[in-house]
Amino acid sequence: MIRDFLRKFMSGRYGPDHLGTAMLVVSLVLSIVFQLLGLGFIGATVSYVLLALMLFRILSRNIAARRRENDRFLRFWGPARNKIKKRFARLRDFKTHKYFTCPGCHNTLRVPRGRGTLQITCPRCGERFVRKS
Ligand SMILES: [Zn+2]
Structure with a gap:
């Protein structure tokens, strides 16, 4: 009805x-x-x-x-x-991962924490940079 x-x-x-x-x-x-x-x-x-x-x-x-x-x-x-x-x-993964911005293309990259100083290669533009994880 x-x-x-x-x-x-x-x-x-x-x-x-x-x-x-x-x-x-x-x-x-x-x-x-x-x-x-x-x-x-x-x-x-x-x-x-x-x-x-x-x-x-x-x-x-x-x-x-x-x-x-x-x-x-x-x-x-x-x-x-x-x-x-x-x-x-x-x-959510603040405790396990760190986020960096690629200096080449401003892409956001996620890296596991506590791995010391890392050389990071951006998968999008190939830029390499060093950061503490
Ligand atoms: Zn990049």
């Missing part, structure tokens, strides 16, 4: 997407952060605006425009997410 109703109601409408999920998460995080800062009213306002926008996009019938927005968001979020993932990987 409810499913049929929802299917009918949502037909021809855009529905949820990555940007919508991001708006939901951001609105939750912002409302918590503002609450902690003692600015709960501002947090509530911002998060309601974001939630209203999210709902508007889900219910929108202008599917092409919503898709374009989502594509634009993913173009920015894809690389940002990779950077965040790399940061976490670094934190």
Whole structure:
């Protein structure tokens, strides 16, 4: 019953997407952060605006425009997410590995810790440099 109703109601409408999920998460995080800062009213306002926008996009019938927005968001979020993932990987093996930047091509190289002074050869550009591991 409810499913049929929802299917009918949502037909021809855009529905949820990555940007919508991001708006939901951001609105939750912002409302918590503002609450902690003692600015709960501002947090509530911002998060309601974001939630209203999210709902508007889900219910929108202008599917092409919503898709374009989502594509634009993913173009920015894809690389940002990779950077965040790399940061976490670094934190995770902080105790076992050291990271260096190649002086030749700025490639990031990972080396096991505690091997003394190493001559490192960059696999990308072949630059050689010496670092303490
Ligand atoms: Zn290099």
